[in-house]
Amino acid sequence: MYTEQVTERFKKPRFMGEIQEADSTGEVGNVRCGDIMRVSIKVKDDRIADIKFKTYGCVAAIVSSDYLCELVKGKTLEEAENVTSKDVIERMGEVPAIKTHCSVLAQDALRKAIKDYRKKCD
Amino acid sequence: MKTIYLDNSATTKVDPEVMDVMDYYHGQTYGNASSIHHEGKNAKKALGEARSIIANSLGANDDEIIFTSGGTEANNLAIKGMMYANEDKGRHLITTKIEHDCVLNSGKALEAEGFDVTYLDVDSEGFVSPEALEKNLREDTVLVSIIHANNEIGTIQDIQRLSNICKQHDVLFHTDACQSYTKTPITTEMADLITINAHKLHGPKGVGALYVKQGTAIKPLLDGGGHERKRRSGTENVPGIVGFAKAVELGMDEAHVNKMQALRDYLIDEILKIPHTRLNGPRGEQRLCNNANISFRFIEGESIIMNLDTQGICTSTGSACSSQTLEPSHVLMAIEDDPERAHGSVRFTISRYTTKEELDRTLTALKATVDKLRRISPLTEG
Numbered sequence A: 001m002y003t004e005q006v007t008e009r010f011k012k013p014r015f016m017g018e019i020q021e022a023d024s025t026g027e028v029g030n031v032r033c034g035d036i037m038r039v040s041i042k043v044k045d046d047r048i049a050d051i052k053f054k055t056y057g058c059v060a061a062i063v064s065s066d067y068l069c070e071l072v073k074g075k076t077l078e079e080a081e082n083v084t085s086k087d088v089i090e091r092m093g094e095v096p097a098i099k100t101h102c103s104v105l106a107q108d109a110l111r112k113a114i115k116d117y118r119k120k121c122d
Numbered sequence B: 001m002k003t004i005y006l007d008n009s010a011t012t013k014v015d016p017e018v019m020d021v022m023d024y025y026h027g028q029t030y031g032n033a034s035s036i037h038h039e040g041k042n043a044k045k046a047l048g049e050a051r052s053i054i055a056n057s058l059g060a061n062d063d064e065i066i067f068t069s070g071g072t073e074a075n076n077l078a079i080k081g082m083m084y085a086n087e088d089k090g091r092h093l094i095t096t097k098i099e100h101d102c103v104l105n106s107g108k109a110l111e112a113e114g115f116d117v118t119y120l121d122v123d124s125e126g127f128v129s130p131e132a133l134e135k136n137l138r139e140d141t142v143l144v145s146i147i148h149a150n151n152e153i154g155t156i157q158d159i160q161r162l163s164n165i166c167k168q169h170d171v172l173f174h175t176d177a178c179q180s181y182t183k184t185p186i187t188t189e190m191a192d193l194i195t196i197n198a199h200k201l202h203g204p205k206g207v208g209a210l211y212v213k214q215g216t217a218i219k220p221l222l223d224g225g226g227h228e229r230k231r232r233s234g235t236e237n238v239p240g241i242v243g244f245a246k247a248v249e250l251g252m253d254e255a256h257v258n259k260m261q262a263l264r265d266y267l268i269d270e271i272l273k274i275p276h277t278r279l280n281g282p283r284g285e286q287r288l289c290n291n292a293n294i295s296f297r298f299i300e301g302e303s304i305i306m307n308l309d310t311q312g313i314c315t316s317t318g319s320a321c322s323s324q325t326l327e328p329s330h331v332l333m334a335i336e337d338d339p340e341r342a343h344g345s346v347r348f349t350i351s352r353y354t355t356k357e358e359l360d361r362t363l364t365a366l367k368a369t370v371d372k373l374r375r376i377s378p379l380t381e382g
């Protein structure tokens, strides 16, 4: 069902964890609908200097979280916000159609973290 | 990497002896049991012998057995065939919330045709209450269908008691015994109709049977050449049926059951030592001898089974994430309205081939998996 690429990444995700002194975190999802994601970011000069995730969910949820982190690390906040779940899925390679809904949550969590960060800075 | 197969409630490995007899009836003797030449006669003889073996295993007469393409068809035939044949008596069916999809969806299909279906609740271990069954029986109830041993959580119903209630009220009783057949006693005393299949007991896929008590009218679902005493048309799957009978002969052995029971209890006890785990379904004699179903808090089932799979271990889950409908298991939701419990559930189903060494390797892998996934879960602290 999952490709070799997704399975390999699932075995060794690179961005799992939580940033201790994060500048912002965003959490989305709930247990009733399945997956929950929390993204924490460190911001420096308006760029995502560091990013980590924690995910409760299936393989697609975990791997999409990891790829999102990879995609946005080093990007400006604006660039990061404009990364879409489609970009994440593209980076993952192939995902079963039924799994797309599990693969969009990561982006929602990141946008929430960025939004909160801006609020704090205003 | 050696496979450790712990998904025997999904399907099983075909026993080599079963494969041998099936080979023979594919390539050496291959006639159509309806043909009058010697090849046809050979097939007919083999079919008759297989029928006797299966009938005997249930205490049935040979002509009470209808061979089908598996459990799904047998359940459809039992339910729709009975409801259609008894429309003059009534249009009410009673079943439960923890049936296999083929029973639930047969119920749904009948509802769409204007039949009335009651889905009984179960308690926290998956048991149907005899009192609730009795209360829901009506003048127009034609059939009650209750799964013998549940395929997900292994609950074995007190089928005799439930059946007796139906008998007292003159209502027909069907049980889906796909999971329990050869693993816990099931006889014609216990039901008017019994569904069994071959691929759960080291026989071939695509073969099953429905026991129908003598004198019970049933409307066939397939129009055709009138095979199986006009109740199920279609050229008999002789290799499959002969393989089924062989699998039953090999499987009917209390030693297998005792062995599986001991391994099952070992596995359950060891897994429950992991913190924040709970067993789904009952313990002891009322649990299917090969089933362990455990929920792990804070983590999701699909990622658990995929992580085990990377180590060669095959299991299954009731998580929404791994279902085609994105709904959590209806069985786990029926025992408790707690989606986290369903999402975090893993089913381990052993077979007579399973060894303690395999379980020990599984336990080691499982502990590491749970640890790893809990470390990346936002629901756990730290």
Ligand SMILES: Cc1ncc(COP(=O)(O)O)c(C=O)c1O
Residues within 6 Å of the ligand: B009, B010, B069, B070, B071, B072, B073, B075, B100, B102, B147, B149, B150, B151, B176, B177, B178, B179, B197, B198, B199, B206, B207, B208
């Ligand atoms: C309880 C139960 N009923 C029915 C079926 C369906 O049987 P089959 O796969 O032979 O159609 C299964 C297994 O898939 C089952 O576990």
Ligand SMILES: [Zn+2]
Residues within 6 Å of the ligand: A034, A035, A057, A058, A059, A060, A061, A102, B321
């Ligand atoms: Zn998911």
